[in-house]
Amino acid sequence: MSMQVINPASGEKIKSYQEHTADQASAIIDDVHEAWKSWKQTSFSHRAECMRKAANVLRDEKEKWGKLMTQEMGKLTKDGIAEAEKCAWVCDYYADNAEQFLQREIIETDASKSYASFQPIGIVLAVMPWNFPFWQVMRFAAPALMAGNAGILKHASNVPGCALAIEEIFQKAGFPENIFKTLLISSSEVNDVIANDKVRAVTLTGSTPAGKSVAAKAGEMLKKTVLELGGSDPYVVLADADLENAAEVCVTSRLINGGQSCISAKRFIVESAVKEQFESLVVDKMKAKKMGDPSEESTDLGPMAREDLRDELHKQVCDSVDAGAKCLTGGDIPSEGGAYYPATVLTNVKPGMPAYDEELFGPVASIIEAKDEADAIRIANDSEFGLGAAVFTKDKAKGERIAETELEAGCCFVNTFVKSDPRLPFGGIKDSGYGRELGPYGIKEFVNIKTVYVQ
Ligand code: NAP
Numbered sequence: 362m363s364m365q366v367i368n369p370a371s372g373e374k375i376k377s378y379q380e381h382t383a384d385q386a387s388a389i390i391d392d393v394h395e396a397w398k399s400w401k402q403t404s405f406s407h408r409a410e411c412m413r414k415a416a417n418v419l420r421d422e423k424e425k426w427g428k429l430m431t432q433e434m435g436k437l438t439k440d441g442i443a444e445a446e447k448c449a450w451v452c453d454y455y456a457d458n459a460e461q462f463l464q465r466e467i468i469e470t471d472a473s474k475s476y477a478s479f480q481p482i483g484i485v486l487a488v489m490p491w492n493f494p495f496w497q498v499m500r501f502a503a504p505a506l507m508a509g510n511a512g513i514l515k516h517a518s519n520v521p522g523c524a525l526a527i528e529e530i531f532q533k534a535g536f537p538e539n540i541f542k543t544l545l546i547s548s549s550e551v552n553d554v555i556a557n558d559k560v561r562a563v564t565l566t567g568s569t570p571a572g573k574s575v576a577a578k579a580g581e582m583l584k585k586t587v588l589e590l591g592g593s594d595p596y597v598v599l600a601d602a603d604l605e606n607a608a609e610v611c612v613t614s615r616l617i618n619g620g621q622s623c624i625s626a627k628r629f630i631v632e633s634a635v636k637e638q639f640e641s642l643v644v645d646k647m648k649a650k651k652m653g654d655p656s657e658e659s660t661d662l663g664p665m666a667r668e669d670l671r672d673e674l675h676k677q678v679c680d681s682v683d684a685g686a687k688c689l690t691g692g693d694i695p696s697e698g699g700a701y702y703p704a705t706v707l708t709n710v711k712p713g714m715p716a717y718d719e720e721l722f723g724p725v726a727s728i729i730e731a732k733d734e735a736d737a738i739r740i741a742n743d744s745e746f747g748l749g750a751a752v753f754t755k756d757k758a759k760g761e762r763i764a765e766t767e768l769e770a771g772c773c774f775v776n777t778f779v780k781s782d783p784r785l786p787f788g789g790i791k792d793s794g795y796g797r798e799l800g801p802y803g804i805k806e807f808v809n810i811k812t813v814y815v816q
Contacts, residue, residue: 364518393542396511397483401510408506408507411531441495459804463805465478472814477811478812480809481808489516490517491516492623513543517567519666569590588794599754602753605642614751615627619723628740629726691705692707705726
């Protein structure tokens, strides 16, 4: 079996990669396990030295990584370059902080000495998505390797070149040859990897159905999981918001990565008093975005990652319109080739429509009218997802209260869009998953919190 890479901007077949057989995958896991036995005994300073070199490789060759992302999944090259830089940041962040995050915690008891120690657990399997093909992997790999674990990556089938490039980056940085390896396998082979005794935990970033499947197998095998799943982030725009800023931020967030981001603004919930004004600002801003060649500096919106994903999104738009939503701009598949979809705005979005109930993973904004603040919060929480959320109001104290105590999500922002940051915990609740990545919490997900008691 082979993995075929198709350039989403042109539909052209670029390259095919031979998949690993079950025997090859099992031999790779054995090698990684061997490498881990020595790696877990290395010092934090040695690991940090390697991790800082990985950051340098990411930065030094960022143009190359950016172009690779464009070729495989259609990301704007300038955004791919920025993604490589952000990966370097997370490597540096954990190189600087892992030792402190994982230092012993002394706990006074009747022992002469007792404490919690954070020890490595072994191989962590990472099942990753294509949308941020470097960032999703590095935000798992940097803390995992710094904690003394080993990594095995099963990346999305449309980005095998990115998967191998990340392995290469760790090699160039001087990590042991087998401490981080890529398995080129399909999703149907993931359960066998989870079942392998040498694999001790699994992290998956991807859709909710994939998360449920991996969690079920990991549960059967009693292996810990972290799940970073889909989202349909609500952006609550209250009547007292700075509407110009709210519209600008909402459009920016909706179009990040062509709308293919788990924490992209997806549902705009607007108080009736300002709905028309907000709608017109959003439509003007969406219309002004230039769609085209992802390698051009001036392009705002490239192609989606695959044609089948574009067609799925279009069906969600059409089904929403058939159910009574109004399309204010966009909504048609362009006649030229490639997986393009225009910046689209739907309004009068109501329960029962895909634009209300489901995740729209592309450049489509759904505007939902709310009677008042309480109604807006009710609608925001009326979702199976709970990843990110934002609220816009000139009353910062009110915004903070809504963000902290009212919105059901893992990351709630006031007057700006939800973004990941190496220093802040990241993750969701409800069908958006569980566990946290990044910050001091992320590195503690895959360690043995060991009690040591000396009489
Ligand atoms: P996906 O189809 O779920 O794929 C994600 C990964 O899971 C891929 O490596 C895929 O492999 C694998 N996979 C799929 N089904 C599987 C199964 N039954 N068992 C084991 N592995 C399986 O998701 P996607 O389309 O690539 O990514 C989009 C989704 O990811 C969206 O829902 C988005 O919101 C979510 N996401 C979440 C976060 C977060 O941090 N919460 C971040 C980014 C994206 P194949 O490619 O071989 O199928």
